[in-house]
Amino acid sequence: MTRYVLRRLAFAALLVVAVSSGSLILARLSPGDCVTRAGQSSGETERLRARYGLDKSIGAQYVDWLGRIALGDFGDSCLYDRPVRELVPERAANTAILAATALALATFVGIPLGVVSGSRRRGPLGAAIRSVSILFVSLPPILTSLFLVFICARTKWLPIAGMRSASVVRGDEFADLLRHLIVPASALALPLAAMFERLQSQAMSEAMAEPFVVATAARGVPRARIVWRDALRVSLGPVTSLYGLVVGTLLSGSFIVEVVTAWPGLGSLMLNALRGRDVYLVAACAGAGAFFLACGTLLSDLALGAVDPRAAQ
Amino acid sequence: MRRSKRVGVALVALTIAGSAAAPLLAPHAPDERLPGRLHAPPTVVHLVDASGAWHAPFIHPWRLVDQLEQRFEEDRSRVVPLVWLARGSLVRSSDDRAAPLLILGADSYGRDVFSRLLYGARISLALALLSVTAALAAGSAIGGAAGYVGGGIDDGLMRATDFVMVLPAMYVALALRAVLPLALGTPAVFLLLASIFAVVGAPFVARGVRAIVRSERDRDYAAAARALGASDLRLLVRHLLPATRGFLAVEATLLVPAFIVAEATLSFVGLGFPDQAATWGTMLEDASNIPALADFPWLLSPAVAMFAVVLGVNLVLQDRASGVESIR
Numbered sequence: 001m002t003r004y005v006l007r008r009l010a011f012a013a014l015l016v017v018a019v020s021s022g023s024l025i026l027a028r029l030s031p032g033d034c035v036t037r038a039g040q041s042s043g044e045t046e047r048l049r050a051r052y053g054l055d056k057s058i059g060a061q062y063v064d065w066l067g068r069i070a071l072g073d074f075g076d077s078c079l080y081d082r083p084v085r086e087l088v089p090e091r092a093a094n095t096a097i098l099a100a101t102a103l104a105l106a107t108f109v110g111i112p113l114g115v116v117s118g119s120r121r122r123g124p125l126g127a128a129i130r131s132v133s134i135l136f137v138s139l140p141p142i143l144t145s146l147f148l149v150f151i152c153a154r155t156k157w158l159p160i161a162g163m164r165s166a167s168v169v170r171g172d173e174f175a176d177l178l179r180h181l182i183v184p185a186s187a188l189a190l191p192l193a194a195m196f197e198r199l200q201s202q203a204m205s206e207a208m209a210e211p212f213v214v215a216t217a218a219r220g221v222p223r224a225r226i227v228w229r230d231a232l233r234v235s236l237g238p239v240t241s242l243y244g245l246v247v248g249t250l251l252s253g254s255f256i257v258e259v260v261t262a263w264p265g266l267g268s269l270m271l272n273a274l275r276g277r278d279v280y281l282v283a284a285c286a287g288a289g290a291f292f293l294a295c296g297t298l299l300s301d302l303a304l305g306a307v308d309p310r311a312a313q
Numbered sequence: 314m315r316r317s318k319r320v321g322v323a324l325v326a327l328t329i330a331g332s333a334a335a336p337l338l339a340p341h342a343p344d345e346r347l348p349g350r351l352h353a354p355p356t357v358v359h360l361v362d363a364s365g366a367w368h369a370p371f372i373h374p375w376r377l378v379d380q381l382e383q384r385f386e387e388d389r390s391r392v393v394p395l396v397w398l399a400r401g402s403l404v405r406s407s408d409d410r411a412a413p414l415l416i417l418g419a420d421s422y423g424r425d426v427f428s429r430l431l432y433g434a435r436i437s438l439a440l441a442l443l444s445v446t447a448a449l450a451a452g453s454a455i456g457g458a459a460g461y462v463g464g465g466i467d468d469g470l471m472r473a474t475d476f477v478m479v480l481p482a483m484y485v486a487l488a489l490r491a492v493l494p495l496a497l498g499t500p501a502v503f504l505l506l507a508s509i510f511a512v513v514g515a516p517f518v519a520r521g522v523r524a525i526v527r528s529e530r531d532r533d534y535a536a537a538a539r540a541l542g543a544s545d546l547r548l549l550v551r552h553l554l555p556a557t558r559g560f561l562a563v564e565a566t567l568l569v570p571a572f573i574v575a576e577a578t579l580s581f582v583g584l585g586f587p588d589q590a591a592t593w594g595t596m597l598e599d600a601s602n603i604p605a606l607a608d609f610p611w612l613l614s615p616a617v618a619m620f621a622v623v624l625g626v627n628l629v630l631q632d633r634a635s636g637v638e639s640i641r
Contacts, residue, residue, distance in 0.1 A: 019480070023488055026489075026492045027491075027492070029492060030491065031493075031494050032494075134317075134624070134627055134628065134631065135624065137627055138570075138620060138623040138627045140574045142577060142578050142581065142597075142616075143574075143619060143620055146600060146606075147613070147616065149603060149606065150606050150610065150613060153603055153606060154610075161603065248479065248481040249481075251481035251483070252481040252482055252484065253483075255481075255483050255484065256483070256578050256581070259582055259601075260601070270484065271487065271582055274488065274491035274584075275491065275584075286484070286488065289484055290480070293480070
């Protein structure tokens with residue numbers, strides 16, 4: 001087990017390095033740079049080019065960058081004029097808050113609903129859940145976030161932009177953050193919850209048809225106990241194995257939700273960095289994204305092993 | 314066919330028909346700016362006038378009451394009848410200058426949202442279809458080669474697809490798009506986005522094709538074809554790849570909505586089509602102005618159109634797939 005985790009960690013490190021190297025080179029190859037500005041003396045431009053390593057060839061800059069990463073220096077962002085090392089963790093934490101909340105919401109809404117609808121193939125409740133979830137499966141995060149922002153802009157029920165209010169009383173920061181979190185987190189969670197519901201419903205109805213469930217029912221075990229204990233346990237496999245992929249989905253979805261709701265996360269930072277040709281920032285953002293991804297896949301594989309020991313082999 | 318599936322087919326068919334018949338259905342050109350109609354609301358079609366008399370369908374012109382807030386009011390004193398099948402379009406106002414027919418209102422440049430929606434569907438759908446075709450072709454080639462040849466080539470190709478699949482699709486598309494000049498013409502963006510989407514979509518196709526080809530390769534009919542002297546290429550193209558048809562059909566219907574949404578996302582953040590081109594994405598960009606969005610809800614019509622298409626596809630596919638890729 002330890003060897004397995006170590007091997008996966010080594011693979012994760014490789015993924016992070018590969019992704020950030022790739023994006024550093026891509027960003028350097030793109031036309032334009034971030035230091036040339038109108039009305040700036042050529043001496044000043046040269047000085048800035050040297051500061052951000054743009055005076056070197058791509059290869060030389062790459063080797064130099066690798067060497068400095070080993071010492072914990074990820075370069076400076078020229079858009080924000082700050083070390084990337086300070087900027088990226090701050091934004092990555094914001095994305096993590098958003099994504100983790102959305103994942104928790106989706107899990108605690110989607111899976112129980114899937115259990116209910118999957119264990120009642122007939123009847124109005126199952127049908128109602130199924131129709132609602134097919135609606136939300138068809139609403140990608142860009143649409144949910146726009147619709148939610150529209151509703152909240154009309155009704156003024158909830159804040160729709162940013163992460164904190166400008167004027168917040170001390171001690172109220174947490175409540176304020178939660179209020180700002182509702183719109184982006186639901187926008188991200190709704191389609192995901194619907195997807196979980198569909199998958200769990202499918203797995204649940206298959207589990208309910210298993211011979212051991214029929215046998216348990218024949219022994220007179222109460223229905224609620226069969227559904228929520230026996231059948232639920234064997235039906236968790238498909239959703240759990242999806243969690244690794246879900247991290248990618250969350251990052252993709254979180255990108256557009258961050259842009260729509262002005263949530264200061266990794267996605268909007270990456271967008272600014274790409275548009276502004278901010279080489280070191282692009283590399284660090286991509287690396288942070290790859291890091292999330294690698295952690296997510298590893299955690300989901302470990303969770304799958306816990307739910308279904310056969311899959312751990 | 315189940316009722317919900319029929320609804321799905323109808324939604325998709327309606328969108329395709331609407332985009333095909335855009336020149337006939339649209340009362341205006343997609344880039345025509347109507348002066349003084351910035352953010353004008355949808356025109357209401359009336360049948361009864363102020364005095365209670367019945368007429369053929371007519372509209373009242375919008376009168377700008379507040380320039381700053383872009384508030385409009387119906388000018389009840391004027392009755393403008395609609396004309397049918399005139400000047401190449403199904404229905405339009407008889408006085409386009411004073412009272413243009415705005416079925417879904419006007420956007421921030423005073424362009425007719427309904428006409429743009431129809432013309433936008435053409436670009437958005439054509440892009441999605443081209444990208445899907447390219448993704449299916451590339452995916453079949455990669456998956457077919459990997460599954461048929463096996464060994465080191467199989468390992469190498471599958472590692473490569475794994476690598477692309479594990480990355481968040483949106484970030485890959487974003488990074489590839491951002492490498493190229495930010496301002497490009499519509500045809501260039503069209504081809505560029507199609508190739509990017511093909512790169513992102515092909516691995517999903519390749520995985521499935523490989524699995525099918527691998528298992529079909531060892532079936533009796535394949536051995537028989539080989540014994541009759543079929544070359545490797547012929548065996549693969551004529552005998553093995555046709556077995557993937559069902560899978561490819563499902564995959565195509567999953568990827569179309571995903572690509573429609575991807576185009577919208579890229580255009581929304583300013584990395585897609587240029588603003589003057591009418592696509593669902595560039596139209597949504599207008600809705601990114603939140604205060605305007607609250608006052609002018611018709612700016613969300615491309616979002617509703619996208620929802621209708623994705624829902625239609627999901628209803629058609631309902632029992633076959635879970636829609637995993639439609640939100641990726």
